[in-house]
Amino acid sequence: MNSKLVCVSDFEKEAHKLLPQNALDYYRSGATQEITLQENKEAINRWYIRPRFLRDVSNRNLKTSILGHKVNVPFGIAPTAMQKMAAPEGENASAKAAARIGTAFTLSTIATSSIEEIVANSPNTLRFFQLYIYKDRNVTSNLVKRAEAAGYTALVLTVDAPEFGIRRADVRNKFTLPPHLRMANFQTDDDKSNLVNKSAGGSGINEYVKSLFDPSLTWNDVKWLKRITNLPIVLKGILTGEDAILGQNAGASAIWVSNHGARQVDGVPPSIEALPEVVKALNGQCEVYVDGGFSQGTDIFKALALGAKMVFLGRPLLWGLACGGEEGAYKVLEILQKELESAMALSGCATIDDISQDMVIRKEHYSRL
Numbered sequence: 001m002n003s004k005l006v007c008v009s010d011f012e013k014e015a016h017k018l019l020p021q022n023a024l025d026y027y028r029s030g031a032t033q034e035i036t037l038q039e040n041k042e043a044i045n046r047w048y049i050r051p052r053f054l055r056d057v058s059n060r061n062l063k064t065s066i067l068g069h070k071v072n073v074p075f076g077i078a079p080t081a082m083q084k085m086a087a088p089e090g091e092n093a094s095a096k097a098a099a100r101i102g103t104a105f106t107l108s109t110i111a112t113s114s115i116e117e118i119v120a121n122s123p124n125t126l127r128f129f130q131l132y133i134y135k136d137r138n139v140t141s142n143l144v145k146r147a148e149a150a151g152y153t154a155l156v157l158t159v160d161a162p163e164f165g166i167r168r169a170d171v172r173n174k175f176t177l178p179p180h181l182r183m184a185n186f187q188t189d190d191d192k193s194n195l196v197n198k199s200a201g202g203s204g205i206n207e208y209v210k211s212l213f214d215p216s217l218t219w220n221d222v223k224w225l226k227r228i229t230n231l232p233i234v235l236k237g238i239l240t241g242e243d244a245i246l247g248q249n250a251g252a253s254a255i256w257v258s259n260h261g262a263r264q265v266d267g268v269p270p271s272i273e274a275l276p277e278v279v280k281a282l283n284g285q286c287e288v289y290v291d292g293g294f295s296q297g298t299d300i301f302k303a304l305a306l307g308a309k310m311v312f313l314g315r316p317l318l319w320g321l322a323c324g325g326e327e328g329a330y331k332v333l334e335i336l337q338k339e340l341e342s343a344m345a346l347s348g349c350a351t352i353d354d355i356s357q358d359m360v361i362r363k364e365h366y367s368r369l
């Protein structure tokens with residue numbers, strides 16, 4: 001791996017050189033005009049850090065907990081589909097990197113490594129399983145049973161995907177999963193999982209999702225899921241205080257603020273702007289996580305100050321995988337750990353609890369003075 005890669009954006013640039021067009025576009029793209037994709041990052045820059053000094057930062061501690069599990073850093077790995085297009089080991093490499101740092105890894109339903117394969121290759125990783133609900137409820141309840149049996153500790157139900165957003169590059173490329181790869185959580189041809197290896201003229205993944213995911217879901221389906229599992233349920237994709245409260249009332253243990261990496265409907269708020277509304281609505285009753293555009297230690301610091309318990313990363317790990325498999329994914333996590341530690345020390349925070357809301361402020365505040 002190139003030793004000159006010292007930050008996530010270096011990994012991103014390098015990955016752009018290394019990945020085949022079909023995979024790069026699938027990983028990189030946002031929906032339609034990609035306004036929210038750009039905003040996810042720009043909005044983070046509209047928050048400034050208000051550092052405090054002379055507060056003894058000689059002993060730094062980045063440890064926190066998520067759903068009662070101890071983690072070494074307040075950030076983890078978001079579910080991203082089909083990671084074997086980035087590196088041969090795919091999701092297994094991400095899971096191993098998560099274990100090395102000591103944080104949570106989330107496996108996508110539509111991964112190229114199976115629920116059981118991850119456990120066999122990386123038994124010590126704190127594992128969450130991300131769930132999509134299929135029209136055939138047996139498909140979903142079987143996934144739930146397998147995740148429970150394999151020792152996953154939470155189900156992350158993605159609520160923002162009745163179908164997939166229009167990602168123009170995938171339509172142009174007629175995106176398909178390369179023939180040597182498959183959706184590993186599905187074994188047989190009769191569950192139609194190989195639809196993703198074909199295109200009927202547009203994006204193969206969108207065609208797969210349209211034919212199999214259930215767009216008729218309502219809050220009652222969250223209650224159904226709650227009835228069939230004892231695992232805690234995290235709702236991923238919430239962008240409003242109203243939905244956060246509905247989620248909490250439906251029995252969610254945590255709310256994950258996300259716009260799906262700006263891949264669903266373009267024009268929704270950047271995640272960091274939606275975060276304070278959700279934190280306020282839940283008023284400490286439920287853990288709140290966030291993802292979307294976070295790629296530096298200072299970004300993570302800002303989200304923690306705004307009330308997130310955990311920040312999740314999607315594309316940064318894909319860039320790490322593309323540049324160096326497990327080692328690349330680990331390096332990305334390690335860089336973020338060092339950057340967050342530096343941001344904390346230089347802002348007067350020795351522990352995660354020291355990162356308080358008054359340590360961030362909107363950029364506009366200074367132009368008004």
Ligand SMILES: Cc1cc2nc3c(=O)[nH]c(=O)nc-3n(C[C@H](O)[C@H](O)[C@H](O)COP(=O)(O)O)c2cc1C
Nearest residue numbers: 027078079080081108158260261291292293314315
């Ligand atoms: C290539 C790619 C695939 C994704 N696949 C899934 C998925 O299978 N399930 C899901 O809930 N979210 C999926 N997401 C959304 C991520 O979990 C996460 O919300 C998003 O990537 C965070 O933004 P970031 O990439 O800027 O960190 C995917 C995102 C990307 C970029």
